[in-house]
Amino acid sequence: MSASQQSAAAEARHTGTAAPLLQLLNIEKRYGLNHVLKGVNLTLEGGSVHGLLGENGAGKSTLMKVVFGLVQPDSGTIEHGRHGMVRIVDPRHALSLGIGLVxxxxxxxxxxxxxxxxxxxxxxxxxxxxxxxxxxxxxxxxxxxxxxxxxxxxxxxxxxxxxxxxxxxxTLAKGGEIIAFDEPTSSLTPNERDNLFAVIRSLKAAGKAIIYISHRMDEIRAICDTITILRDGKVILCDQVARHDDQAINEMITGRQLGAVMRQGHNAVSATGPVMLELKHVSTKRIADISLSVRAGEILGLAGLVGSGRSATLRAIFGIDPVTRGEIHVGGAPARIGNSNDAIECGIAYIPEDRRGKAIIPMMSIEGNFGLANQKRFSLFGFTKAAERKAAIRNYVKEMGIKPGDIRLPLGNLSGGNQQKVVIARWLQTQARVLLFDEPTRGIDVGAKAEMYALLRDLAAKGAAIIVVSSELPEVLLLSDRIATMNKGRVFSIEANGEGMTEEYLLGKMAGETQNVQE
Incomplete structure (x- = not known):
């Protein structure tokens, strides 16, 4: 090992007694002119959970691809605790070295x-x-x-x-000494998350090295011993997580102050616009007797455990799940919504939780994905009005800060936050006035999350009626003017978001305590 690599190894190793199971030293990776990893050092020790933090595009995913043999670094070395210097040629080789990736x-x-x-x-x-x-x-x-x-x-x-x-x-079935978890709790209930954490702690106790990638600081603090922060392909910090508060960590992740944006809550004055959407005793196979409404300029949060009926309510509104009983009114008039096309014609948009599986075509261009819900608007006699469509998406790219801005790029190449912006732009082009968001910030980083919050508030300020489903109670409290809690397929309570509205209070409602429905 060269003197520079020995120096890098010493810099990457945090204080501790456990021998490193894996060390990445001076890892460099470029894609054309895009310098993705810039001399990255990472040391993984047995019996430790190491958090890897950074915005989408910071280099986390590329670094994990290097560890798992999906990508070869341009330079740098990998030292394995049992095998010495290794070149991980593919995922099968990584598994043979005891490296697994969730x-x-x-x-x-x-x-x-x-x-x-x-x-x-x-x-x-x-x-x-x-x-x-x-x-x-x-x-x-x-x-x-x-x-x-x-x-x-x-x-x-x-x-x-x-x-x-x-x-x-x-991944656990494949065994191994080094296991990376990439946003593993994004769709889990609190109980399932706790079960996963118990498994991770048992792996740690057995001497495994765990990499834990998450945008959720409560999880990082609950499970991680140390953290490495990447920004623009460089290591900004490698230290014990307990030495830094959340605000400092978030600002190191983004390189800017986010406090004002993240603390800004729901509207100071409840929306007084007309009722844009109303459900009257709506039932499907998954929900029963749902009655709620949302006004222009309002964000209504739906809180509940997975399986409580939150997402099923959005699917009923958008015509995915057939309504077996009750009525849906849009703009004050009864609406016949038998399928998603009917919902779109009524001015309703739906952004699903499974963005990659149900909202985008990853290999299709940004422009092509943007046009998916706008075929009629951008066609004439069966021919696509390409110039008009290009002008429209370029306008949204500029207004919403979508990066990179080349509309010819496959949408799957963009970060999660930028993919979400393209999906939202698609629906805004349809002139939708009722927007349904299911887990709008799933899998996006703290900086993109702040941008998404600002975007939702801006849409509400312009008169949109918004319903947000989120498993993150701080997010529900931050965004919502009113909050509907759901339990076993029914609305349990609907209340204004005021001073007494806390995470503990919402958890009690979600568990079915003290019913209080106020429309």
Missing amino acids: SQELNLVPQLDVAQNMFLGATGALGLIPRAELRQRAARILSELAPHIDVTAQVDRLGMADRQLVEIAR
């Missing part, structure tokens, strides 16, 4: 069952492992993490939260 983007095979997904590619002495044995192994792993999941269930019949748990279980 990706934020789910990589399951929908048509296979849970056990088959968990042991995909595994072979026994004779080449095949009996299905009964696979299921027994899968059940043992899931017994700690998610005992409610049936190992024989087909994956495409599971909800997002359970799919994410299967993704986590699949």
Whole structure:
């Protein structure tokens, strides 16, 4: 090892007694003119949880791809605790070195069952492992993490939260000494998150090295010993997390002050505009007797545990789940919404939780994705009015600060926050006045989150009626003028967001305590 690499190793190693299981030294990576990683050092020690923080585009994902063999660095070295200097050529090689990755983007095979997904590619002495044995192994792993999941269930019949748990279980099934978790709790309930944390702590106690990537500071503090902050491809900080407060960490992540934006709450005066959307005793297979309304200029938050009916309510409004009883009124008049096209014609837009799976086509250009809900607006006699469509999306790119701004780029190349902006721009072009957001900040960083909050408030100020579903109670409290709590497919309470509205109070409502419905 050269003198510069020895110096880098000393700089990357934080105070501790455990021997490093993996060290990345002076890692450089460029994509053309884009310098993604700039001399990055990272040391992972056994028996420790290391948080990796940074905005989307800071280099976190590229660094993890280097660790897992998906990308080769241009320069720098990787030192493995048992194998010395290594060049990780592909994911199979990474797994053979004991390195596993729980990706934020789910990589399951929908048509296979849970056990088959968990042991995909595994072979026994004779080449095949009996299905009964696979299921027994899968059940043992899931017994700690998610005992409610049936190992024989087909994956495409599971909800997002359970799919994410299967993704986590699949990585745990492969064993290994070094495991990276990339936003693993984005679709989990508080109880499921606690189960995952218990599993991570047991892995830590067994001497594993854990990389934990998250935008949620409460999780970083709950689970991590040390943190590394990346910004613009450089290491800004590598230190014990307890030595720095949240504001300082967020400002190191973004390189700017966010306090005013993140503290700005809901509107000081409740919206007094006309009622834009009203549900009267609406029922579907997943919800029962839902009555609520939202006015122009108002943000209504829906709070509840996963499975409480929050997302199902949005799907009913948008015509995805058939309404079996009740009425939906838009702009004061009854609306016949039998499918999503009907909802769009009524001026309703829906931004789903599973952005990558249900809202965008990753390999299609920014311009193409923008036009998906605007075919009629940008066509004449069957021909696309390309110049008009380009002008429209370029205007949104400028107004909303979408980066990079080249509308020819595949949308999947953009960060999560910028993908979300393109989806919102698509719906704004339809002239939608009722906007339904399901987990609008899932998987986006603190800087993009602040921008998203400002954007939602601006849309409300311009007269949009907005419903937001979020699993993050601070987000619900920060954004909402009124909050509807849901439990077992029903609205449990609807209240103005005032001084007495706290996370603890909302948790009690979500659990079904003290009903109070006020429209």
